[in-house]
Amino acid sequence: MRRALAITLGLVLAVGASLAGPGTAQAQKEIVIGIQCDRTGATQTVGVYICPGAHDYIKLVNFRGGVEGHKIKAIEIDHEYKVPQAMEAYERHKKEGAVSIFLYGTPQTQALTAKLTEDRIPGTSPGFGTAAAADGTKYPFIFPIAATYWSQGAAAVKFAKDQLGGSLKGKKIAFIYFDNPAGREPLPVLEDLAQVEGFQLKTFAVPPPGIEMGAQVLDIAQRFRADFVIAHLFGRSPSVSIKELKRAGYPLRKVVSFVWGSAEADIEAAGGWAVAEGYNTMQFAGVGPNYPVLNEIREMYKKEGKEPPKEMASTVYYNRGVLIAALHVEAIRNALKAKPGGNITGADVKAGFEKIKGFTMGGLVPPLEISATDHEGGGWVQIFQVKGGKFEKQTDWFKSYPEVIAKHVKAAK
């Protein structure tokens, strides 16, 4: 008992010491970015690549002398894909003086929207979050900066149309989706497009955790006999869908997946590149190891005498991390240009985001045009196909049905 007491007291002391520990003053003129991450929660397969990508880009910026002479400090907090933890992480970032926040996860983004607006700190939600946030007048401090689920849905329909010979009249399209709010978000846009293009849309819900979808796939392939399949799945389920579609004998070149079922890890988990041959993936960042910025990161590690990190092998997620960090840095650069001296606030960085235009990093970033009204920047995507053991580019950057998306964005509450 006495020993237990001693240990308890020791722990209490340790707790006290650690509470007093952090939060020490930052060196002057350092600019802080908050990174929320999920390396251990429901979507850890994404977080373990996307976050190192972001850190490496910021490291590269600092290695080259910072932004307009200011170093950037990225503080990462893992929120396990949980909302209360995300709130705690946000308060911590705010305390450290973050001028922009790299959000992660749809429910987390929604929960922090009100706070970010009140505190006037911009947050980015690339490829997730609320699609209606593309409207910068309604959501002034949320920046989707990449194609929302609505734009992804429109792009998938456009791609299907091109693949099926330019017309969708009387065709049958199956939409297989993860049955959670994020999974259902594209439904209204797809239903609208079914009217516009005259195709028959049938939806197939996959209940969480999404590793059981034999029945739905069999229905798609043999009863409904879809002409094209649009898949919107998360976590382990994209790989299961590839396996099941293959087993049902459905041609994978007639399948296109949204951005979160499109990584190397999904292909490998499905049984390898040979199995997934033909599978089409949608991307909001360039895929592959051959972009100038990636070479610079490799060189930086070489100069430090280190190997480039193994996370670089997952080019889909790593490149997305680089893209998101690069856009944050670019927004900060714009803010610093407008207000030299380094005393920038969240509102300045928001204005900086709204000036991003023609920043393509050699093709890694789409030709975004972010403005005060359009926080999505156009809704650009690229389609890459699995071919001969790697992702091969199928289309260039394209945006689809902007008038339909605009109508939905406008109608959203």
Place this chain on the structure above:
Amino acid sequence: MIHRESGILKTTYEADMALYPLPIARWTVAAIALFMFLVLPLSVDDYYLSIVNLISIAVIGALGLNILVGYTGQISIGHGAFMSVGAYTAANLAVRFGMPFWIALPAGGLMAALVGAVVGIPSLRIKGLYLAIATLAGQLIIEWTINHVTWISGGVQASIQVPRPDLFGLPIATQRQMYFFLLVFVVLAVVGTLNLIRSRIGRAFIAIRDHDIAAEIIGIDIFRYKLLAFAVSSFYAGVTGVLYTYYLGIANYEQFQITVSIDYLAMIIIGGLGSVLGSIFGAIFVTLLPIVIRLTMESFGDLLFSPGAVLNTIPNLRLILFGVLIIFFLVVEPEGLNRLWRNIRSYFRVWPFAY
């Protein structure tokens, strides 16, 4: 709480049931109130208050679950869902009808109480693990319903943005304002539970927990009190859900999934079943531990690992440490932190004469 009488010298029932057994108890409570209402909010910054706010919400939920599990001996794995019932009720009332929080909040609690009582009906026929599975079914049904019925969930996104609560025209938005807002409900919940337990109802709950057949024989209406326990407990859960909703500004079913039910069970088991103080300890422990581990590792992690590795190690090590510490505390004292606290007190009561 931190004091102790020097012997059992009570001669009346009133003295035995008193909320403050000794005059010093009154002073302790006054000191704690002073600390919570003045010293703490004036001395720390928003970040630490945001942690305290998360703890405050968790305390109310843990108290509610403890009434059911700790005091009445029934189990529920559906409390996450009861919270979502409260959250969506309040969100719909606040958004569709513009109700202020002082109507939406009790309404959310009452709706959760109603749903909880219905989910609790199987408790009349089954106990223990069987009841656990029945309430688990309740959790899944409620989750599914909220997820799919857009009339409740407000659209395919299943999330409703809720305006900030306001009091006499003053919006409650910052962490500090939110702290006082939540503290009022924590006080109500703690005092309410303390009084509930020493009342006729609370004693009936305890009798049912200790032996339900014996309780029935001495005249306790099992049917009524078991359902009442479910209703009261779910009311607390519903209020917790409403407070989460107002705190985050959004009702979202993804934050009330089954892992939340498990988290709250963990809180009361670690804190101590059947004790108010234990619920508070458990809520603090489960909320604070991950944060403390992270802050500690951020401070000292650089000594052991490279910066890149720290980022990858912290979250994983935190999960492992969290599990290890829970096991450690339960091995040291299976009856929870509350018992540990009482052991420490009784140790110092006779100190330095241990025998």
